[in-house]
């Protein structure tokens with residue numbers, strides 16, 4: 001028997017069921033969620049409205065547009081790049097393939113940085129550096145959470161900086177300077193920062209081969225790869241950060257979940273930092289290292 005072409009317009013329920021099945025087959029770890037987010041985008045609604053309008057038929061333009069988004073997702077392209085936005089704390093940030101999609105783990109870095117700022121009395125605006133700002137997630141969150149701070153956002157990628165600047169403007173976050181720099185190289189070399197925050201690239205060569213294809217093939221390698229053992233940036237930071245930190249300055253670093261001991265070891269071996277503390281994420285894994293300059297009061 002020859003299969004009949006569907007003559008009635010497909011409903012939200014039809015399209016979700018079909019697309020989720022297709023994306024699962026194509027290897028998505030979250031097929032139903034992806035299908036819902038993309039359909040909500042096409043219809044200009046929230047996900048909840050998909051369920052309250054489950055039997056609503058879609059017109060041909062909507063079906064074609066949805067098909068195109070599902071096709072992109074089926075190639076592995078992350079939903080955040082397809083939508084052009086990602087959510088971080090209470091921010092909606094524009095993202096594209098020039099920046100890492102901000103991850104929930106990085107919210108712990110922001111919390112640790114804000115705690116440092118809130119715990120001290122500042123006679124003048126504290127100067128904060130976000131090294132490797134990407135979409136601007138950390139810098140903008142700090143500027144929003146501690147508006148008195150004078151924030152510098154640096155990155156080696158011109159495209160990332162342009163997007164971070166757009167995100168800062170859209171968020172209404174003031175007092176952020178954007179600087180193109182290979183780590184700290186183009187920054188004032190004398191100790192001027194009270195706080196340096198960074199989520200540097202930290203994926204090792206071995207981890208790189210095991211990354212899900214939607215990360216490895218779509219997110220920028222320069223934002224992820226941290227050298228053979230993943231620690232190249234921490235080695236540089238351990239030596240170079242003390243030069244641009246003020247005497248009482250603090251370093252807050254995101255690390256890979258297995259890198260806490262190596263990163264604290266590197267900071268202690270560099271000799272410029274007092275005992276480093278490792279903080280855990282919600283999964284109980286090492287995620288953030290906080291260290292103050294050894295000559296702190």
Ligand SMILES: C[S@@+](CC[C@H](N)C(=O)[O-])C[C@H]1O[C@@H](n2cnc3c(N)ncnc32)[C@H](O)[C@@H]1O
Nearest residue numbers: 102132133134155156157182183199200201223
């Ligand atoms: C892991 S991503 C972090 C992005 C963002 N801060 C976040 O947490 O979502 C690392 C960032 O470091 C930047 N980067 C890579 N190499 C760099 C270098 N040598 N100097 C400065 N930034 C660099 C990348 O462009 C990328 O934006």
